[in-house]
Amino acid sequence: QVQLVESGGGSVQTGESLTLSCTASGRTWSNNAAGWFRLVPGKERDFVAAISSSGLSTSYARFVQGRFTISRDNSKSVVYLQMSNLKSEDTAIYYCAARQGADTVGLDTDEYAYWGQGTQVAVSS
Numbered sequence: 051q052v053q054l055v056e057s058g059g060g061s062v063q064t065g066e067s068l069t070l071s072c073t074a075s076g077r078t079w080s081n082n083a084a085g086w087f088r089l090v091p092g093k094e095r096d097f098v099a100a101i102s103s104s105g106l107s108t109s110y111a112r113f114v115q116g117r118f119t120i121s122r123d124n125s126k127s128v129v130y131l132q133m134s135n136l137k138s139e140d141t142a143i144y145y146c147a148a149r150q151g152a153d154t155v156g157l158d159t160d161e162y163a164y165w166g167q168g169t170q171v172a173v174s175s
Contacts, residue, residue, distance in 0.1 A: 059169030072146030088142035100155035
């Protein structure tokens with residue numbers, strides 16, 4: 051069983067940066083691949099970024115490439131999402147997700163068994 055807690059959300063202005071953290075509990079965290087998704091009310095949950103359990107493989111949605119960076123520190127059981135040059139369309143609830151036993155990246159919500167409660171990011175101009 052894995053529990054995930056996101057933090058670091060907030061309100062920023064266009065062009066600013068923000069770093070989200072996802073802290074995991076569970077003895078086998080280093081065996082879990084992780085991902086970030088986001089949800090805008092009235093829309094489906096969108097893939098943002100993913101990282102393999104080892105951290106060697108990453109993948110990004112096209113709309114965040116070059117602006118967002120996913121990373122992890124398995125010694126601290128934390129996954130990060132560094133967001134820069136934020137745009138108003140990045141406003142959403144951001145969710146961390148995890149799946150066990152996968153040193154690959156997952157792009158679909160169905161691939162993830164564990165989810166955090168979400169953290170709100172609001173970007174205004």
